[in-house]
Amino acid sequence: MGSSRRRGDQLFSKLALLSGLFVLAILALIAFSTTREAWPAFSEQGFSLLFSTDWVPADGKFGALAFIYGTLLSSVIAVVLSVPVSLGIALYTNEAAPRRFRRPIVYVMDLLAAIPSVVYGLWGIIVLAPFIGPVYSSISSAVDGIPVLGWIFYGDSGRSFMTAGIILAIMITPIITSLSREVIATVPSAQREAAYGMGATRWEMIRSAVLPWSRGGIVGAVMLGLGRAMGETIAVALVIGSSAQITSHLFEPGDSMAAVIVNQFGESSGTFRAALIGLGVVLFLVTIVVNVLARSIVVRFDRRSQGL
Amino acid sequence: MTATRDYTNLERELVEATLSRSRRIKNRASSIWMLGSVLVALIPLALVIGYVVMKGIGQISVAWFTEDLPAVTRRAGGGMGPAIVGTILITLGAAIMAVPLGILGAVYLNEYGGKSRLARAVRLMSDVMTGVPSIVMGLFIYTVWTLTFGLSGFGGALALACLMLPIVIRSSEEMLRLVPDELRQASYALGNRKWRTIVTVVLPAASGGIISGVMLAIARAAGETAPLVFTIGAARKLNIDLFNGPMTALSVQIFGNAQAPYAASQARAWGAALTLVAIVFLFTVLARIISARIARKHNA
Numbered sequence: 228m229g230s231s232r233r234r235g236d237q238l239f240s241k242l243a244l245l246s247g248l249f250v251l252a253i254l255a256l257i258a259f260s261t262t263r264e265a266w267p268a269f270s271e272q273g274f275s276l277l278f279s280t281d282w283v284p285a286d287g288k289f290g291a292l293a294f295i296y297g298t299l300l301s302s303v304i305a306v307v308l309s310v311p312v313s314l315g316i317a318l319y320t321n322e323a324a325p326r327r328f329r330r331p332i333v334y335v336m337d338l339l340a341a342i343p344s345v346v347y348g349l350w351g352i353i354v355l356a357p358f359i360g361p362v363y364s365s366i367s368s369a370v371d372g373i374p375v376l377g378w379i380f381y382g383d384s385g386r387s388f389m390t391a392g393i394i395l396a397i398m399i400t401p402i403i404t405s406l407s408r409e410v411i412a413t414v415p416s417a418q419r420e421a422a423y424g425m426g427a428t429r430w431e432m433i434r435s436a437v438l439p440w441s442r443g444g445i446v447g448a449v450m451l452g453l454g455r456a457m458g459e460t461i462a463v464a465l466v467i468g469s470s471a472q473i474t475s476h477l478f479e480p481g482d483s484m485a486a487v488i489v490n491q492f493g494e495s496s497g498t499f500r501a502a503l504i505g506l507g508v509v510l511f512l513v514t515i516v517v518n519v520l521a522r523s524i525v526v527r528f529d530r531r532s533q534g535l
Numbered sequence: 536m537t538a539t540r541d542y543t544n545l546e547r548e549l550v551e552a553t554l555s556r557s558r559r560i561k562n563r564a565s566s567i568w569m570l571g572s573v574l575v576a577l578i579p580l581a582l583v584i585g586y587v588v589m590k591g592i593g594q595i596s597v598a599w600f601t602e603d604l605p606a607v608t609r610r611a612g613g614g615m616g617p618a619i620v621g622t623i624l625i626t627l628g629a630a631i632m633a634v635p636l637g638i639l640g641a642v643y644l645n646e647y648g649g650k651s652r653l654a655r656a657v658r659l660m661s662d663v664m665t666g667v668p669s670i671v672m673g674l675f676i677y678t679v680w681t682l683t684f685g686l687s688g689f690g691g692a693l694a695l696a697c698l699m700l701p702i703v704i705r706s707s708e709e710m711l712r713l714v715p716d717e718l719r720q721a722s723y724a725l726g727n728r729k730w731r732t733i734v735t736v737v738l739p740a741a742s743g744g745i746i747s748g749v750m751l752a753i754a755r756a757a758g759e760t761a762p763l764v765f766t767i768g769a770a771r772k773l774n775i776d777l778f779n780g781p782m783t784a785l786s787v788q789i790f791g792n793a794q795a796p797y798a799a800s801q802a803r804a805w806g807a808a809l810t811l812v813a814i815v816f817l818f819t820v821l822a823r824i825i826s827a828r829i830a831r832k833h834n835a
Contacts, residue, residue, distance in 0.1 A: 239730035240647055246639035247648060247657045250704065253697060254660055257667070257675045264678040315572025323569050332573060334823070339580050341819040343758025345786045346808045349793040350583045353801060397579045404576075428551075428558055430565035451666065458668025460761040461790055485670050489764055507674040511667065518666035522659060 257511065265505035267498050276505060282471050282487075284495070289502035293471040295509070297388065297481040301463060302456035304392025304477065305399055310449055312396075313403035321411045322433060333405075340401035348465035351394045352386070356466055359393075360385030363478040382478030386468035389477040394462045399452035406451060406525075410444030411437060443524055450521035454514045460485035484510050587808045594806025604771045604783070609797035615807055617773045621688060621784040622814065625767065626757045628692030628777050629699055634749055637703025638738070641745075644704070645711040646733055658708075661701040672697045673762035686768030688782040694762035699752040706748025710741040743829035750822035754815045760786035785811040 262269075268276060272289050275281075279290025320332045364383035370376040414437050422432035438445075468480020469490060484506045492503055551559055594615075602614030640657070648654025676694040684690070714737050722732040738745070768781025769791075785807045792804035 233728075236728050236730050239733070240643075243639050243643035243647055246636050247643035247654070247704075249636060250640065250657055250661045250664055250701060253700070254664055254667075256679065257671065260678040261671070261674055264682075311568075312572045312575050315569045316576055319569035319573055323566060335577065335580060337819060337823065338584075338816070339576065341754055341758075341815050342580075342583060343760070343786060343811055343815060345758065345760040345789045345793075346587060346812060347583065349789055349804055349808050350586055352793050353804075354582070354586055400576055428554065428562040430562040431558070433565065454666045458666070458670065460668065460670040461786075465790070465793055485668060485761070488670055488674070489761055492765060504674055504678065507671050511671045514666055514668055514671075515663055518663045519659070521666075522662050526659075 258508075261504055261508050261511065265501050265508050268501035268505040271498055272502065272505075276502065277509070280471070280473060284491070284499045284502075287498060289498070289505075291484065291487075291502075291506055291509070293473050294482050294484045294487050294506065296473045297391075297467065297483040298457050298485065298510075300388050300477075300481065301391040301395060301467060301483055302453055304389060305395030305456040306449060306453050308392060308396035309400045309403055309452060313400050313448075313452075314407060314445065316400075316404045317407040317411055318433060318437070321408055322437065323429065333408075336401045336404055339397070340405075344398060344459060344462045345465075347394050347398060348462035351390060351462060351466040355393070356385030356390055358385075359390060363387070363389065367478055378475045379477055381476040384468055384478055384480050386466050386480055387478050388467065388481045391463045391467040391481075391483070392477075394466055395456045395459055398459060398462065399456050402455055403448050403452040406448035407441070407445045410441040410448065410525075413444075414440045443527065447521045447525035450517055450524070454517040454521065457517070458485060458510060458514050460489050464489050584812070587805065587812055590802070590805035591807075591809025594802060595809065599806060599810075603773060604788075606771065608792065608795060608800050608803070611799040611802070615785070615788065615803070615810065617770055618783045618785045618788045618807060619810060620773060620775060621767070621770075621782040622757055622786070622811065624775065624777055625688050625691045625763070625782065625784055626695060626753060628689065629695035629756055630749070630753055632692065633696040633699035633703055633752070637700050637749075637752075638707050638745060640700070640704040641707035641711055642733055642738075644708045646729070646737065658705075661704045664697075664701040665705070668761075669694075669698055669759050670761035673765045676762065677765040681766050686766065686781045687779060688767055688774070688777040690766035691763045691782070691784070692777060694766050695756040695759060698759060698762065699756050702752040702755065703749055706751070707741070707745045710744030710748065711737060713744065714740045743825055747822040747826040747829070750818045750825070754818035754822070757818070758786060758811060758815050760784075760790050763787050764790070785814075 268289060271287075272279075275290050277295065278292055279288070280292045281288040281290040282293065316332065316336070320329050324332065360383055363380075363385070367381050367383060370380050418436040418440060419432055422436040427435060463483050464486035467483055467486055469482050469486065470480035471482050471487075472479070474481070488503045488506050488510075492500070495503055551562070554562070598614045599616075600614060600619060601616050603617055604615070605611075605613030640661070644654050644658055648657065672694045675697070676690050680693055681687075681690045718736055718740055719732055722736045723729075727735070763784050764787060767784065767787070769787070770781040770783045774780055774782050788807045789804045789811065792800040792807070795801065
């Protein structure tokens, strides 16, 4: 009987171990099977898949540079718009809000995070895009002729890099907020009290005690938000305008890797389909790199704040 | 949360009166920024939910839940039945696969792996897997399942399961870590084996938190679109067989109808959005209620 009980123990621990290993297996399998399926495109197109701007499926040309640019640009816009707001909310909930407001703010962030991306996309394409096109156009004419500003804030398209960036910013704000809030919560009260004890105002306390302590973790949180924005598909596909171009004009239509995959997959075959799956491989690798970097920053920060 | 107490208004004014002008202005500005950020975040939430409810409510009727999708989408009429059923079945299928596996994975991480190198790798990789874009999961299942077995609800369920798995693992592990070691030791002292201790003592003790994490994972999976586009195809009629033939889902219907230039299609998209948001919020709120009840039990 003793040996059968030990066998139960061994069986259970093996089962648990296998489940844990499953994650590693899936990640490896993702890399392997998508790369294999995309191989015809990689071998046929070579580096022009990444460095050419010619995307003409009918002629067998698959240069995705414009889409890579669109993915980066829309995600960077999203991060730039989202970080001040996310950080403000995180600091407000942890440092400034009256106690009874804290929980409701967390609930609101939960709801914002719970809304599916396709719903943001629907709202973006039907409500936001028609409304914001004229706004772009008046901004564009206001800064016309001014160097830099005139080059960036140019165009009048409701569906554009900027609109995609705005929608993405709404979507990543809850993520960056909740991660930075967790980080800020680890700041020891002694640090805060020391700053107050020196006569600091609340803002001076935040600047001298809270922000230096949590800087690493906040950077990690922002990078995780960036990773999420780069992989976001449906909302971007609906509002970015589906036009392959590299331009500094934020108010003009563009396209992103994920959006191209989902918009063109249905009508693709052969090398075309392989090239789209290849875009997925590129997206996978980029998000893996961003996530590993972000996680290692957060982990290093965690260890430091635990005094290890 | 913080040990520093909140100041009263009078105290704050007394302190502020002694400050130099620039320090006072900076402090004020920072307060405005922080409070303003919260208000800025409320605007899109209110607008999106407002529009979804306002424009979607008109679609909801008995026929909306029972009838098939219309043959011609630009005309009004028909229902969303197949998509509602599809969303529920596919998400449920995904949960059946991902939840047991995820909880077992969490058991490995917290009860067996601990701080070993392998456990740390699994932990890091599940975090990384949380960040893998959902469209990549869709392409992945397309290459390993759909290419061989064809379009079906099960393919979609597989893709959603891949998205849920790391969320379930990490949230369950957090909850297992909260279970005090004394419970385990008490169980060992009674002569229980490790696996019995885990199944009869540790898991039940963490069950509330685990369920709440599972609910959030389900809520997130139910709203996903990109993984389904390549794997479940498009069905107009009700199909309740996950393993046979194309299906459809609410998210896929929203995506398709949002791009159509017809009023009837767009109205249908809003209706589907309202239905989907209702399902997702239901699970999110349930998760909150469960975890709040747990917190109260712990504090008592």
